Amino acid sequence: MKSFFLKFGLTTALTVSLFNGKASAETNTDWASKCDASNTAIPSNQRTNCLLTYAAINADIPPEVVKAVALNESGWDQTKVSHDGGIGIMQITNQPRYDQQRLKDDIAYNIQAGLEILNEKYNLKKGDGSYLLPRINGANRHIIENWYFAVMAYNGNVPANSPLKQVDGSVNTNAYQEKVFRDIERQSYLRLDDKTPPVLAKYPFKTSDFEYNTNSSAPIIFKIPLYTINEGLHESPHFMKKGDIAYVTVDGAKLRPEPNTTESSTKPTPEKLSKYTTLTIYDEFQFDSKSRDNQFAWFKVKKSDGKIGFISSAYITKKNDLTKPSVSGVTNGKFYNKDVKIHFNEGTATLNGSRIKNDYLVTKAGSYTLEVKDSVMNTTIIKFTIDKTKPAIPTMNSVSDHSTTVTGTAEAGSTVKLYINHKLQKSVTAASNKSYKFAIAKQKSGTTVSVTATDKAGNVSSTKTLTVLDKTAPALPTVNKVSSKSRAVTGSAEKYATVKIYRGSTLIGQGSVYSSGKFSVAIKAQKTNTYLKVYVIDKSGNKSVRTIKVV
Structure with a gap:
């Protein structure tokens, strides 16, 4: 750790460790027992990995950050003593509060001291109680990107470590924290080279965010206390516990039968997983069983189909967000007879397989399937239909x-x-x-x-x-007496009905009922004892009939 801050009296004012509630003189390394190397001067690479990891977890700092800081400080070399007095793996410099000999002899003690100092940088405050170093709005301690400025301060918040070059606004790739974060990407996320897209989220820096004199070593004045980064932040997977839900962050990540990258014909072929595959943490992480160099850890996980295997911490992250995107404007299973506008609160959307923008207006009739996915593949599926055609007349x-x-x-x-x-x-x-x-x-x-x-x-x-049709027969007509001398058949019946007189099948007279309900139908005189049928037929064709006998 370089001593830029010491020149300005900032670090010397911090004499108490800010985690575990213990003074630095009581620096506790009980966590080192998990690695069985607390008193080993030159441990194996994987034991160093173990020590750095568990020390970080104990300090509630992402292990990825701690391992990259140690790599930049000493190359993970506990025996290193620098010309400026930096001691051991964390290059503890000008820190009389720590046992100087133990810093050289005890790697766990050295790591713990370095993490106490790093944690102090993270918690540096101004006189008014506000944080001195910028942070990410809403991000917690487990977010790797949230340690960007604490890492800078570990080396010194001086002009040489400005995130941007004031002259042209370009990224200051030589800044200490930029080097550390590149190593995080390479070692913990297996980014191949600088030509590969960055893994970690970038701050939206502007040169106006920082005030300093390039010809001075005075500390940088930070103008922006909080940065907003909406997507792409990385929560260290090392804090996941058994039973937590994680998801795969890249396509093709391998689910391996053992916690190492060794493959052979005698072992099952690793299964390649798709990005966003959901996994359940099956057990606590462990370190590579073969390689001395891999800095990532291995998690034993279980797929939804019950298959169990190991996956690198480089390729998974905790799935904290289990909430599906919300959609308005359309409802699953509904039919619409008008245009509809689709609105979703987050993520990306496809309609019948084609990408659409938010507030997309659907005008054409048809059946539709809408899929909205957020950044961790929580998915909302809505099926709806637009039908603007009237049904056929019943x-x-x-x-x-x-x-x-x-x-x-x-x-x-x-x-x-x-x-x-x-x-x-x-x-x-x-x-x-x-x-x-x-x-x-x-x-x-x-x-x-x-x-x-x-x-x-x-x-x-x-x-x-x-x-409604009239299917009711008229009431039977009332027919007056008909004699052999009668020249008409008279009586009463339904108003306006037709009256027909038959002798057998022969129609002998026809007329209509008057509005008074009376009728009179002319006929020729009929013989005595002749039977006549008097039909009354209403306007709907319904009939009633009465038979009479000529007297």
Whole structure:
């Protein structure tokens, strides 16, 4: 650790460790027992990896950050003592609060001291109690990118470590924290080279965010206390516990039978997993069983199909967000008879497989499947239909004044509404065979009966209307006495009905009933004892008949 801060009296004011509530003189390395190397001067690479990892977890700092800092400070070399007095793997410099000999002899003690100092940098505050170093809005300690400025301060928040070059606004690739974060990408996320797209999220820096004199070693003044980075932040997977849900972050990540990268014909072929595959953490992470160089850890995980294997920490992250995107404007299973606008609160969307923007207007009729996925593949699927075509006009079977049902056909699944004299009575759903049926009370002849069909989208058909038919026979006519001398048959019957007189099958007279209800039909004189049939026929053709005998 370089001593830029010491020149300005910032570090010397911090004499108490800010985690575990212990003074630096009581620096605790109990966590080192997990690696069985707390008193080993030159441990193996994987034991060093173990020590750095568990020290970081104990300090509630992402191990990826700690390992990259140690790599930049000493190349993980505990025996290193620098010309500026930096000691050991974490290059502890000018820190009299620590046992100087133990810093050289005890790697765990050296690591713990370095993490206490790094943690102090993270928590540096101004006189007003606000944080001195910028942070990411809403990010916690487990977010790797949130340690960017603490890493800078570990080396010194001086002009040489400005994130941007003031002269042209380009990234200062020689800044200490930029080197550390490149190593995080290479070692913990296996980024191949600088030509490969960056893994970690980038701050939206502007040169106006920082105030400093390039000709001075005075500390940088930070103008922006909080940065907003909406996507791409990385939470260290090392804090995941058994039972946590994780997802795969890259396509082709291998689920291996053992916690190492060795492959052979005698072992099962590793399964390649798709990005966003959901996994359940099956056990605590472990270190590579073969390689001395791999800095990442291995997690034993279980797939949704029950398969168990090992995956590198470089390729998974905890799935904290289990909430599906919300969608407005359309509802699953609904039909619409108008244009609809699709709005979603996050993620990306496809409609029938094609990418769409937010607030997309759908105008064409058809069946649609909308898929909205957020950054961790929580998915909302909505199926809907736009139908702007009216259903065909329903059919309706004739209705008489004897009818107690109304029947017919309409578009299958449509809502058929029944109106009597233009007043809504009830509704039913047309069956899959298109039939519908209503029960009704008997209606008077001349009553209008109407039906409409409304499809699932709300389109309404034209109206089918029928008039209730008169199927009731007129009352029997009253016929006055007819003698052999009579020249007419008289009596009373339904007004305006037709009266027909038959002798056998021969029509002998015909007339109409007057508005008074009386009738008189002229006939020729008939013989005594002749039988005559007097038919009364109403306007609907219904008949009644009375038989009389000529006297």
